[in-house]
Amino acid sequence: MTFLTAHPIALDALLAEVQGPDAGGTCVFLGTVRSGGEADGIIAIEYSAYDAMADAELGRILADARARWPEARVAVRHRVGRVPVSEASIAIVATAAHRAEAFDACRYVIEAVKQGLPVWKKELRRDGTATWVDLSGEPVPARDS
Amino acid sequence: MTFLTAHPIALDALLAEVQGPDAGGTCVFLGTVRSGGEADGIIAIEYSAYDAMADAELGRILADARARWPEARVAVRHRVGRVPVSEASIAIVATAAHRAEAFDACRYVIEAVKQGLPVWKKELRRDGTATWVDLSGEPVPARDS
């Protein structure tokens, strides 16, 4: 089982992984690549990952979520490779009998992911330049740009 | 614009209503009909509504959400008619530049909806019986069951 994918995330398939007749509430989070406005000229983000570690980390985050909300079912996919503006780089789906658990488990997973995964982003611009984005949100000149 | 639909909710279409290049986070809530287990034998819920008022209430709830989170975009659909187990009776989609607003706006709308819409539920069972479900969650014998 890998939580990483190089292809657009199929939300229907992710929902199907966790839904069942006992699920009353489902919370989905989609993180999408933003354009940053015309001035930025961002057309996509290239995601690179330490695949095996990112997969292991996501597995640990899901295990934590399941331990906290035993009645919830949670699934996650994270994109790697080039993700165009408006496409989802991450999708999290949490179902539970009641909505509070679904919201809380979903929120828990995205907050844990944002604490840091071994995944790195390079912004690709219309003019052909590319810059790594570090945690602080400040672009770092890339060697190849 | 009506927020009610007699057909399965097309999540993709709902997402398309609110997504744009400035959306960084999207939170979706799906409320689905639960089977209640084998003993209950529930196969569907029949939703009936005071259509015009439910539509107006949903519009007011969305207006409140937009006033609280001006940068969020929120959409909602509520089913009427027969909704089989595992299908969504309600879908809410909220997008914002940042995830906190998307989660909060989405949660706000479902909590407001759960405070009460002029929508009523009748549980339909495999054995042909049907019971109204009132707010307390206790079934009320229906006249026609």
Place this chain on the structure above:
Amino acid sequence: MATVHVRFFARYAELTGTATTAVTVPVNATVSDVLHHVRDIIPGAATLPPRPLAALNLRQVRLTATVRDGDEVAFLPPLAGG
């Protein structure tokens, strides 16, 4: 006099055996007056609870709200939603 459109929903429609009716009440009548009038003319309405939820022109109101000619009054079972 004011003519008011009255609607019943869900279980209340089953109890009254009707989904809609119209009643004529005095000027400055209240939703409560409309309910009393309905109980007089629709036998099944006797089984409605004494103080049901009510809406006036698509907004929930107290039974003391005043109705006007052409208004729509609805009596609503406990609200659900979602």
Place this chain on the structure above:
Amino acid sequence: MATVHVRFFARYAELTGTATTAVTVPVNATVSDVLHHVRDIIPGAATLPPRPLAALNLRQVRLTATVRDGDEVAFLPPLAGG
């Protein structure tokens, strides 16, 4: 002696000009020792920050963590995700 597999990611792979290498270090060497060794043998590694994030066998560790033969050590730019 212990042979350790070393990986660089994202900007660090660009700075070092390599994605992977292997180094041989004494028994009981630390991740920090591995980093020093890497700086000696890979010219571009001089531009890595003095104390980068590190992972040992897919888990983030302090630079004081001890490595064993066959371990995988990775040096990681600030983590992002999501």
